[in-house]
């Protein structure tokens with residue numbers, strides 16, 4: 001049983017492309033991922049947000065196609081957009097394009113990762129790990145340090 005579990009774990013680890021972090025920047029092929037964080041939540045909060053910066057130093061566009069985390073039942077890629085006079089968020093069904101030579105920032109009030117159905121509250125000082133999958137660059141685990149609940153808080157409400 002333990003051997004089976006070990007084999008399963010080894011297989012799971014092999015799926016993740018090796019990534020190299022220098023000074024807090026994770027390099028995944030031509031992508032540089034930095035500035036990751038999430039915000040502390042209240043106990044029993046249903047959702048949390050994830051924020052980070054993705055720089056594409058390559059000559060081809062890539063696309064963040066999915067995000068998963070054991071911290072939540074489902075993790076989605078969201079954008080904030082005006083609908084009439086109201087700022088609303090919605091899931092990006094086709095993922096988030098990272099154009100060649102450009103930097104895309106996921107930040108409060110804009111693009112973000114959305115943790116839906118938290119398995120436990122996010123506590124300041126702890127870390128949440130999210131696995132990001134890019135169309136071309138592959139898959140990487142990113143740790144999001146949990147900052148205060150007000151870290152870079154968006155001006156508009158963030159309600160579902």
Ligand SMILES: [Cu+2]
Nearest residue numbers: 078089112114
């Ligand atoms: Cu959202």
